[in-house]
Amino acid sequence: xxxxxxxxxxxxxxxxxxxxxxxxxxxxxxxxxxxxxxxxxxxxxxxxxxxxxxxxxxxxxxxxxxxxxxxxxxxxxxxxxxxxxxxxxxxxxxxxxxxxxxxxxxxxxxxxxxxxxxxxxxxxxxxxxxxxxxxxxxxxxxxxxxxxxxxxxxxxxxxxxxxxxxxxxxxxxxxxxxxxxxxxxxxxxxxxxxxxxxxxxxxxxxxxxxxxxxxxxxxxxxxxxxxxxxxxxxxxxxxxxxxxxxxxxxxxx
Amino acid sequence: xxxxxxxxxxxxxxxxxxxxxxxxxxxxxxxxxxxxxxxxxxxxxxxxxxxxxxxxxxxxxxxxxxxxxxxxxxxxxxxxxxxxxxxxxxxxxxxxxxxxxxxxxxxxxxxxxxxxxxxxxxxxxxxxxxxxxxxxxxxxxxxxxxxxxxxxxxxxxxxxxxxxxxxxxxxxxxxxxxxxxxxxxxxxxxxxxxxxxxxxxxxxxxxxxxxxxxxxxxxxxxxxxxxxxxxxxxxxxxxxxxxxxxxxxxxxxxxxxxxxxxxxxxxxxxxxxxxxxxxxxxxxxxxxxxxx
Numbered sequence: 001x002x003x004x005x006x007x008x009x010x011x012x013x014x015x016x017x018x019x020x021x022x023x024x025x026x027x028x029x030x031x032x033x034x035x036x037x038x039x040x041x042x043x044x045x046x047x048x049x050x051x052x053x054x055x056x057x058x059x060x061x062x063x064x065x066x067x068x069x070x071x072x073x074x075x076x077x078x079x080x081x082x083x084x085x086x087x088x089x090x091x092x093x094x095x096x097x098x099x100x101x102x103x104x105x106x107x108x109x110x111x112x113x114x115x116x117x118x119x120x121x122x123x124x125x126x127x128x129x130x131x132x133x134x135x136x137x138x139x140x141x142x143x144x145x146x147x148x149x150x151x152x153x154x155x156x157x158x159x160x161x162x163x164x165x166x167x168x169x170x171x172x173x174x175x176x177x178x179x180x181x182x183x184x185x186x187x188x189x190x191x192x193x194x195x196x197x198x199x200x201x202x203x204x205x206x207x208x209x210x211x212x213x214x215x216x217x218x219x220x221x222x223x224x225x226x227x228x229x230x231x232x233x234x235x236x237x238x239x240x241x242x243x244x245x246x247x248x249x250x251x252x253x
Numbered sequence: 254x255x256x257x258x259x260x261x262x263x264x265x266x267x268x269x270x271x272x273x274x275x276x277x278x279x280x281x282x283x284x285x286x287x288x289x290x291x292x293x294x295x296x297x298x299x300x301x302x303x304x305x306x307x308x309x310x311x312x313x314x315x316x317x318x319x320x321x322x323x324x325x326x327x328x329x330x331x332x333x334x335x336x337x338x339x340x341x342x343x344x345x346x347x348x349x350x351x352x353x354x355x356x357x358x359x360x361x362x363x364x365x366x367x368x369x370x371x372x373x374x375x376x377x378x379x380x381x382x383x384x385x386x387x388x389x390x391x392x393x394x395x396x397x398x399x400x401x402x403x404x405x406x407x408x409x410x411x412x413x414x415x416x417x418x419x420x421x422x423x424x425x426x427x428x429x430x431x432x433x434x435x436x437x438x439x440x441x442x443x444x445x446x447x448x449x450x451x452x453x454x455x456x457x458x459x460x461x462x463x464x465x466x467x468x469x470x471x472x473x474x475x476x477x478x479x480x481x482x483x484x485x486x487x488x489x490x491x492x493x494x495x496x497x498x499x500x501x502x503x504x505x506x507x508x509x510x511x512x513x514x515x516x517x518x519x520x521x522x523x524x525x526x527x528x529x530x531x532x533x534x535x536x537x538x539x540x541x542x543x544x545x
Contacts, residue, residue, distance in 0.1 A: 055431050060359045087437035097428040100451040100542040109446070110436045146542040159432070166436055 006031040006170065006200045007052065012066035012076075014047060016059070021047050023224045025066070029217070034192060034201045036211045036232075039221035040247070045204040046174050048221070052202065053089040053172060054082055070170075087114070089170045090163025090199075095179035096155035098147035098162070103139055106147045106158055110166035129161040133191055153184025160191065164199075171195065173203040177210065189214055208248065212236060220244050295522065299515030307516055312482045317502070319509040324517050327498035329484045332524070333399060334474065334494055335467035338406035342414050342463055345407075347456070350418035351444040355430070368419065374412035380472035382409040387476040400488040402478025406467045414463040421455030422448065429544055451543060454536040461529055468525060471496035495521045 005028035014022035022044050029035050037045045047056065054075060056062045068075040075085060087110070099106050107126045108116075116122065126143065130136040135157045139150070147158055156176060163171060173192070177185035192201055192214055205211055211218060211232075218235040220228045220243075228235060228244045239245045307323040316322035353364045386405030395401055425448055433443040449456070471494070479491030480501070495517055502514035 053435055055435060058358055058427075058431065058434070060361050083437045083439055086435050089435065091432065091435035093428050093432065095428065097426060097432040097544060099429070099433065099447055100539075100544050102542070113436070113438055113442050113446070148542065148544050162432075162436065172435075 004031045005029055006070065007202075008067075008069040010067045010069070012048075012051065012064065012068060014044075014051060014056070014065075015063045017061045021224055022051070025226055027219055027226055027229055029200065029202060031200050032196065032198070033216040034196045034203065034214050035217040035219065036215035037202065037204045037219045037221060038208070038211050038215075038235075038247075039206065039227075041206055043221045044224040045206070045221055049172050049174050049202060049204050051076075052170075053086045053091065055091070057082070087166045088168050089172050090160070090166065090168040092156070092160055092163060092171065092173040092176040094175045096152060096159045098150070098155050098158055101147065102144050103147050103150070103158060104143040106162050107165050110162060114166065125165065129165050130158075132164055132195075133157040133161040134187070135161060151184075153180050153187065156180060156184065156188060157191070160188070164195075168199065170200045170202065173201065175204055175206070177205075177207075185210075208250070220247065222247075292522070295515055295518045298512055299517075299519035302509070302512040302516040303519060307513070308520060311484060316482075317505060317510060319507050324493075324495070324498050324513075324520065326482055326484050327493040327495045327517065328520060328524070330399070330478070330481075330492035331468050331495040331521070333485065334402050334406060334478060334492060335464055337399075337403040338410060338467045339460060339464045341403065341407040342410045342467075343460060345411055346414040346418055346459075346463075349415050350422055351448065353415075353419055354422040354425070355444045355448060356440050358430075368416070371412040371416050371419075375416060378472070379409050379470045380475075382406075383473040383476050386473065390477065396489075397477060397479030397491045398489045399478060399485045399492040402474045402492060402494075403488075405473050405477040406470065409470065409473050410463040410467050413466055414459055417459035417462050418452075418456055421452050421459060424455070425451055426544065450539060453539040454543070457532050457536040461532055464528065465525055468521070469496060471500055495524075 007029040009025050009027050009029075012022055012025040013020070025048065037048060039045050050056050051064060052068060052075065056064065064076055066076065070085070070088070073080060073085075099109055101109070104126055107129050108122045111122060111125060116125075127136060127140075130139065135154060138154060139145075139158075142149075147155065150158060156179075160171075160176075171192075177188050180188065189210065192203065195201065196216070203214070215232040215235075218229065218232050219226055220235060220239075220241075222243050228239060228241045235244065236248060239248055304323075306321065308328060309325055310321075310323035311326045312324070313320060313322035349367075353367055357364050382405055386401060386408070390396070390401050429447065429451060430443060433447040438447070474494050475497065478494060480493050480497050481491045482493070483490075485492040499514045499517045499521070502510050502517060505511055505514075
């Protein structure tokens with residue numbers, strides 16, 4: 001059912017100070033599928049996600065052991081060019097953080113730092129990516145306006161477009177709808193369903209219903225460990241582990 | 254019994270509120286009255302002596318005895334000195350503040366040690382910087398000059414500028430930094446293209462604070478920049494400054510000259526005001542892009 005994997009996590013352990021946050025994580029993330037990391041708050045979902053593009057580098061006292069392979073390269077190897085690696089993974093955070101510049105510049109930022117400067121090319125790309133996230137019609141007349149003037153839902157879609165602009169293989173989404181209203185949340189989910197044809201999406205959520213709606217593959221975490229992982233069908237219809245069962249049935253919350 | 258106790262508590266709560274409200278009103282009043290008193294007294298004493306001649310001419314012979322001339326030497330000197338010092342301090346402070354907050358964001362200990370040192374430096378009185386600058390000049394065989402003044406004032410305002418910028422940069426949302434990094438930006442790109450844009454209004458305030466200290470300080474320049482009746486034409490010449498100009502004129506026994514001291518103080522205040530307002534207008538341009 002699941003063919004190739006794009007990320008292989010092998011024996012990942014992560015400590016913050018004395019706390020053991022991620023415990024012996026071994027999992028493969030399938031390519032061009034939507035993988036949901038599911039679990040109650042504080043179980044290490046976000047930390048696992050941030051390990052994938054090494055944003056954990058920015059936090060003090062974080063120690064990681066183990067390996068995360070992407071295309072034969074160990075992401076955790078401190079010698080690799082981390083900026084190149086991060087370009088292959090777009091991030092969508094819990095609440096939208098557009099860059100402090102215009103809508104237009106938000107999309108061109110990633111292209112500019114990669115050395116693309118031709119005006120015509122940039123304008124075309126802006127339209128293309130804004131269309132990808134169905135934002136073009138809403139903002140085409142005010143591309144020079146500050147991104148902060150958009151609604152939260154629009155900002156989140158702008159952030160998605162910005163993430164796509166550096167042409168990633170993978171989209172990392174950390175509870176991307178938690179700050180949004182139901183309509184905007186729905187829009188993000190629909191975009192994800194559309195985008196998973198071409199991108200691998202890894203989404204963290206603690207909302208069971210959302211996971212049911214979008215997931216192809218599910219990783220269920222509890223207290224820093226992966227309790228169970230498998231296709232959405234397996235996990236939702238026939239969970240093996242007691243904790244997973246309880247969570248899926250809603251007796252655990 | 255119980256009811257009485259409750260009543261008492263209610264009364265004390267009200268009393269507490271009242272006491273603190275009165276305290277607040279008193280302290281606010283003191284601040285406002287003091288500020289107004291300073292400005293009004295300067296204006297009353299200074300404005301009558303203020304003239305076009307005063308701000309467009311250098312002191313002529315006998316100026317300090319009440320004859321004609323102006324304080325253009327001090328105005329230009331102060332602008333040169335504080336402008337130069339603010340620029341040099343900016344060149345050092347901005348990279349340091351960014352380094353502390355972006356490059357070293359993981360190493361809290363190192364950053365906190367730097368902060369401690371800067372806070373100590375901030376606390377050192379400016380006359381000590383003046384004495385240090387003077388000692389350094391003697392050691393290097395320099396004479397009082399614009400350059401020595403600029404360097405001393407630069408040293409004096411660097412801690413102020415770095416720490417104010419540091420406080421501004423601390424408020425950058427972590428999510429914004431992560432967003433920039435996850436687009437594949439390097440630390441410099443994050444610093445200069447994202448964080449700087451986000452923080453420009455706050456950074457301008459930090460620069461202004463430092464500029465205000467630079468232009469208003471007399472002690473640091475007393476021995477290092479010297480004083481002269483001429484406008485300096487090179488960095489190696491001594492220069493007059495407005496605070497010292499106020500100081501010398503106020504020390505005169507002649508009432509007319511004393512009033513000119515107040516007029517000089519008005520000029521000093523107006524310069525600070527103009528720079529403060531115009532840079533705020535400039536930073537408004539960036540305010541709208543800020544991410545909250």
